[in-house]
Amino acid sequence: MQLFLNKFFQEDDSVEDDSAETILVSTIDGRLRALNSLTGEVKWTLQEEPVLRSPSAVKQGFTFLPNPIDGSLYVLKNSSLKKLPFNIPQLVHASPCKGNDGILYAGSKKDVWFGIDPKTGLKMETLSSASADRICPANQKQTIFLGRTEYRVSMFDEKNRGKTWNATFNDYSAHLLPEVNTxxxxxxxxxxxxxxLTFDKETGEMKWEADLKQPVVALYLLRDDGLHKLPFEVMGKETMENVAKVKQRAIFIAEDRKPKNIFRN
Amino acid sequence: MQLFLNKFFQEDDSVEDDSAETILVSTIDGRLRALNSLTGEVKWTLQEEPVLRSPSAVKQGFTFLPNPIDGSLYVLKNSSLKKLPFNIPQLVHASPCKGNDGILYAGSKKDVWFGIDPKTGLKMETLSSASADRICPANQKQTIFLGRTEYRVSMFDEKNRGKTWNATFNDYSAHLLPEVNTxxxxxxxxxxxxxxLTFDKETGEMKWEADLKQPVVALYLLRDDGLHKLPFEVMGKETMENVAKVKQRAIFIAEDRKPKNIFRN
Known part of the structure; x- marks a missing residue:
């Protein structure tokens, strides 16, 4: 169901720019996509576990709603939503713990290092505290290691075992290299x-747009030493569409060429 | 191979004292023993995973020596021992991370709640983020929940895959109730x-001694709400034996009765 944008760029006069870097975009469905930083072109896609797994049924009094961007938790009580003072990773760190209300919390955390080929996205190795699998023993020079952590939290009511809840949250950004300032x-x-939407910081010009069809959880810059977090602003859908339309029209008139990508509904 | 001390007390005129509480002693072999706080009598024993599992072979340059009491790590380099600034739980929390020397660290943490009968030590329930097993669904009133955490850490050298090391550390004290001040x-x-060796804080009198045959990792007080940490001092073997001998002789003379327990070599 994913429509990749490669075809748009294959039709273009593709300009190989040495200054192009690779942005990794983590979407809520568990895909990690490598995008060309200058064009937004999707180079490869890695399919991993969904960022968040939790019960979709809402039970009054014992329902938590997790935010997939940072794993923060909201509790739904008497039709009002309250943010809890901890997110899933913090809860896993503090567990095993017991709430004043008799709720037992049990957590688990599991790190995995993926050794990938940055050109193709192929997994060359998987290293975890459970095992070390080396898929391709030769040609290790190009391998870049990405660390991923799976946090899982379960809640049990000491007295009423019908009241249980659990969630799993996957995070590439548990412990990243410093943000890139330049x-x-x-x-x-x-x-x-x-x-x-991607803009040039200096000129304010829109550089490229892409539609990955799934909410974006995080952006990273892929460099030889691993992942560096890239900041992004969250924007409403209508605002983005309007910005994109205006920009596209401006590009049409000023540069007399096709827009590189078109928003679809 | 464990010699329990029950038989000594069965021969005694066993005095059931209402003020007796239950001390849990965690030993390095993974046993958790419940002792009568007034007599040192072993009431029951729970056999769990050993506190620490790590390679026993010493490799020059890539060998870590863990301390089973707190999981702290020492690195052996050029025949000198250096303490690392983190212990195994801290390393698991900080992972996945990469050292400046190209070492990749991967951790895992897994919480389990044991619901036990405080009188018998029988496990009534096991709750973890992986599963919830209820062994005995009836009669839950007496169940006390003990939280245990398994920390596992693995280290991989990015360049030389022969250089790997891993260790597992089990901890009942990850997140305890407050220490008992009284x-x-x-x-x-x-x-x-x-x-x-156990002394009365006020009178200085030795109350009881026990030999659990395995190094003690932690002491806890078992109360209805769970485990509370009890402090203890670590002492050399000879000092302890001398203290015990002197005390035993003193009790012999002053009270004209058998010592409650005898050190064995």
């Missing part, structure tokens, strides 16, 4: 869809 | 053996 672009992502 | 006893445990 990044020339500013990124915006839609809160409910997969739109990304 | 505890009337002072406990000493041998650093290399399983001797415990």
């Amino acid at each position: 990044w020339p672009f500013k990124h915006y992502a839609s809160s409910s869809h997969g739109y990304i | 505890w009337p006893f002072k406990h000493y445990a041998s650093s290399s053996h399983g001797y415990i």
Whole structure:
């Protein structure tokens, strides 16, 4: 069901720019996509576990709603939503613990290092505290290691065993390299869809747009030493569409060429 | 191979004292023993995973020596021992991370709640983020929940895959209830053996001694709400034996009765 944007760029006069870097976009469905930083072109896609798994049924009094961007938790009580003072990773760190209300919390955390080929996205190795699998023993020079953590939390009521809840949250950004301060672009992502708009920080010009069809959880810069977090602003869908339309029209008139990508509904 | 001390007390005129509480002693072999706080009598034993599992072979340059009491790590380099600034739980929390030397760290943490009958030590329930097993669904009133955490850490050298190391550390004290301030006893445990000496804080009188045959990792007080940490001092074996001998002789002379327990070599 994913429509990749490669075809748009295959039709273009593709300009190989040495200054192009690779942005990794983590979407809520568990896909990690490598995008060309100058064009937004999707180079490869890695399919992993969904960022968040939790019960979808809402039970009054014992329902938590997790935020997939940072794993923060909201509790639904008497039709009002209250943010809890901890997110899933913090809860896993503090567990095993017991609430004043007799709720037992049990957590688990599991790190995995993926050794990938940055050109193809192929997994060359998987290292975890459970095992070390080396898929391709030769040609290790190009391998870049990405760390991922799976946090799982379960809640049990000591007295009423019908009251249980659990959630799993996957995070690439548990412990990242420093943010890149000299990044020339500013990124915006839609809160409910997969739109990304990228602007040149200096000129304010829109560089590219992409629609990944799934809400964006995080952006990273892929360098030889691993992942660096890239900041992005969350924007409403309508605002983004309007910005994109105006920009596209401006590009049409000023440069007399096709827009590189078109928003679809 | 464990010699329990029950038989000594069965021969005694066993005095059931209402003020007796239950001390849990965690030993390095993974046993959790419930002792009568007034007599040192072993009431029951729970056999769990050993506190620490790590390679016993010493490799020059890539060998870590873990301390089973707190999971702290020492690195052996050029025949000198250096303490690392983190212990295994801290390393698991900080993982996935990469050292400046190209070492990749991967961790895992897994919480389990044991619901036990405090009278018998029988496990009534096991709750973890992986599963919830209820062994005995009826009669839950007496169940006390003990939280245990398994920390596992693995280290991989990015360049030389022969250089790997891993360790597992089990901890009951990850997140405990507050220490008990009004505890009337002072406990000493041998650093290399399983001797415990218990003194009355006020009178200085030795109350009881026990030999659990395995180094003591932690002491807890078992109350209805769970485990509370009890402090203890680590003492050399010879010092403990001398203290015990002197005390035993003193009791012999002053009270004209058998010592409650005898050190064995």
